[in-house]
Amino acid sequence: MKAPIVLTPYDPIWADLFETERSAMERIDLGWFSAIHHVGSTAIPGIAAKPIIDILVALRCDEDGSACAEAMLQLGYEYRGDGGIPGRYYYRKGNPHTHHVHMWVENHPDYKRHLRFRDYLRSHPEEASAYEALKRELAGRFVSDTLSYSQAKNEFCLRIDALARKQV
Numbered sequence: 001m002k003a004p005i006v007l008t009p010y011d012p013i014w015a016d017l018f019e020t021e022r023s024a025m026e027r028i029d030l031g032w033f034s035a036i037h038h039v040g041s042t043a044i045p046g047i048a049a050k051p052i053i054d055i056l057v058a059l060r061c062d063e064d065g066s067a068c069a070e071a072m073l074q075l076g077y078e079y080r081g082d083g084g085i086p087g088r089y090y091y092r093k094g095n096p097h098t099h100h101v102h103m104w105v106e107n108h109p110d111y112k113r114h115l116r117f118r119d120y121l122r123s124h125p126e127e128a129s130a131y132e133a134l135k136r137e138l139a140g141r142f143v144s145d146t147l148s149y150s151q152a153k154n155e156f157c158l159r160i161d162a163l164a165r166k167q168v
Helices: 013-028 069-074 109-123 125-142 146-152 154-167
Strands: 033-039 053-059 077-079 089-093 099-105
Touching: 013 033, 013 053, 013 069, 013 099, 033 109, 053 109, 069 077, 099 109, 109 125, 109 154, 125 146, 125 154, 146 154
Parallel strands: 053 099
Antiparallel strands: 033 053, 077 089, 089 099
C-alpha cells in the first residue's frame, strides 16, 4: 500500500533546506544551470504542504538535463527521466522522498509556469489559503493516490496561471 498524503503546517526550515540544496547544486554545476529556484507549496510561506522540497532548475541547453545525472547522483539524487512530463528532466532524493528537482530549458513553458504560480500565490495570500484548503480536501479524498491528488489540483492551477499571466 502506498503511503498516505500528509500535509504538514508551513515550516520556515523549508527555505533553509532549499538553500542547502541550491548551494550543493551550484558546487557541482559545470555550466549546466542558469538558475535554481525553490517552487511548489514549500516555497509559499504560511501554507501547509507535503514536506518535499521542489526545486526548479533552468538548463542552459536541453542536453544538460541528462548530462548532469552523474553529478546529481553524487548529491543523492536519482534520475527519473521525464517522470511522465515531456521536456522535463526529473530527479528525486530520499526515501521517502524529501526533494524533487524539475529541470527544463529556461524558455520551456512549464519552467515559466512554475515561477508564475509560486510568485502569484506569494503575493496573493487569499489564493494561497484557498490552495491550502483545496489540498487538504483532496488529501482527505484521495488519501494515498498521489496521481489523482495532483490531477485534481489542475483546474485551480490553471486558473492561477491565467490570473498570473494577466499581471505580467
